[in-house]
Amino acid sequence: MSKNLKLYATLLVIVLTFSYLGYTLNSNAFIAKYGTEYKFEVAPIDPYDAFRGKYVVINIIGEFPEEVGLTTATFDRYYIDEKYAQKAEEMVSNGQEKAYVTISVLGKKGVVTGLWVDGKTIEDYINEN
Numbered sequence: 779m780s781k782n783l784k785l786y787a788t789l790l791v792i793v794l795t796f797s798y799l800g801y802t803l804n805s806n807a808f809i810a811k812y813g814t815e816y817k818f819e820v821a822p823i824d825p826y827d828a829f830r831g832k833y834v835v836i837n838i839i840g841e842f843p844e845e846v847g848l849t850t851a852t853f854d855r856y857y858i859d860e861k862y863a864q865k866a867e868e869m870v871s872n873g874q875e876k877a878y879v880t881i882s883v884l885g886k887k888g889v890v891t892g893l894w895v896d897g898k899t900i901e902d903y904i905n906e907n
Contacts (some may be wrong), residue, residue: 806889813882816842816889818850833857834866834893834900836879848888853881856893858900865904869895875903895907 820836838850856879858866869875878894894904 787798789876807885809884809887809889810891813884815882816846817878817880817894820877820893824832836862836890836893837851838879846883847886848859848883850881853879853888853890854901856890858893862901862904866893866900869904869907 790845819839834853834856836852836856841850875895877900879890880892880894881888882891893900898906
């Protein structure tokens with residue numbers, strides 16, 4: 779009986795873990811799809827994190843409207859494919875191009891949905907230039 783109990787407990791932990799991961803991933807996707815989108819000018823730089831990979835640190839210029847109840851300081855990263863990271867850093871951080879970030883907000887949660895240059899995603903802009 780104790781072996782069965784251990785098995786059920788282990789299965790319960792596994793199911794709960796995957797449920798939490800699924801909820802987290804889906805909640806961000808839900809916010810990105812159905813949230814209100816805000817656009818802010820940014821001044822990015824391009825660091826590297828050994829655990830998270832390449833991302834662009836974004837320094838947002840401006841704030842959300844007061845009724846949103848969020849601060850732009852909580853949105854400080856845009857993750858980017860490594861093949862675009864170096865070019866993104868060169869193009870945007872030296873001030874050659876104006877960049878904007880879009881953040882979708884639903885309730886009191888928000889997610890960064892894109893980094894834009896000249897009306898195009900940073901990835902598309904790099905591919906075209």
